[in-house]
Amino acid sequence: AQTVTQSQPEMSVQEAETVTLSCTYDTSENNYYLFWYKQPPSRQMILVIRQEAYKQQNATENRFSVNFQKAAKSFSLKISDSQLGDTAMYFCACAITQGGSEKLVFGKGTKLTVNP
Amino acid sequence: DSGVTQTPKHLITATGQRVTLRCSPRSGDLSVYWYQQSLDQGLQFLIQYYNGEERAKGNILERFSAQQFPDLHSELNLSSLELGDSALYFCASSVGGVTGLLDEQYFGPGTRLTVT
Numbered sequence: 001a002q003t004v005t006q007s008q009p010e011m012s013v014q015e016a017e018t019v020t021l022s023c024t025y026d027t028s029e030n031n032y033y034l035f036w037y038k039q040p041p042s043r044q045m046i047l048v049i050r051q052e053a054y055k056q057q058n059a060t061e062n063r064f065s066v067n068f069q070k071a072a073k074s075f076s077l078k079i080s081d082s083q084l085g086d087t088a089m090y091f092c093a094c095a096i097t098q099g100g101s102e103k104l105v106f107g108k109g110t111k112l113t114v115n116p
Numbered sequence: 117d118s119g120v121t122q123t124p125k126h127l128i129t130a131t132g133q134r135v136t137l138r139c140s141p142r143s144g145d146l147s148v149y150w151y152q153q154s155l156d157q158g159l160q161f162l163i164q165y166y167n168g169e170e171r172a173k174g175n176i177l178e179r180f181s182a183q184q185f186p187d188l189h190s191e192l193n194l195s196s197l198e199l200g201d202s203a204l205y206f207c208a209s210s211v212g213g214v215t216g217l218l219d220e221q222y223f224g225p226g227t228r229l230t231v232t
């Protein structure tokens with residue numbers, strides 16, 4: 001079965017500093033995608049970054065980057081120069097194609113607070 | 117604003133009742149996804165439709181059903197409601213259907229359902 005684990009229920013960081021959110025996943029498929037979604041207090045889900053499993057290069061989007069370790073099945077999110085607006089729940093997710101259909105599984109989330 | 121709209125924003129109903137949640141995808145998007153977010157179950161993928169056809173099914177109960185209409189809007193029907201169905205229900209949309217759940221998804225603001 002496909003699982004996604006976020007081992008840090010809550011984290012905090014000072015404004016302008018760097019923070020890393022952890023995520024591990026388990027799937028037997030070779031082709032899959034990994035995502036980080038952000039859910040601010042408004043409750044809207046916002047895609048932060050996406051990584052294709054077949055790509056070795058780590059994805060980067062401005063201040064957000066990932067450390068994708070395929071062998072270890074690890075997909076951590078690094079936020080550089082943290083801003084107050086980064087305060088949110090962050091969800092890691094894994095999507096696979098299996099038997100002609102897709103499955104998408106989310107982790108339980110990490111609540112990140114950026115302190116001024 | 118993601119371009120995905122959901123109505124109503126809030127819904128309060130009694131156990132045993134039936135409700136319909138509505139979602140309009142972004143212009144040009146053919147895929148619609150439904151998710152349930154509750155405190156104890158986290159974020160769960162329910163079902164995906166692509167251009168009117170069911171494309172992928174997740175942890176959707178038999179009491180729940182969905183459809184996508186020719187104009188691409190979608191409805192999620194929840195019947196015989198139980199207290200445990202109280203949750204935030206998200207709709208998301210994406211452009212394609214070939215990669216389905218692997219696509220970048222844009223989430224709506226959600227419908228908060230409270231079952232009393």
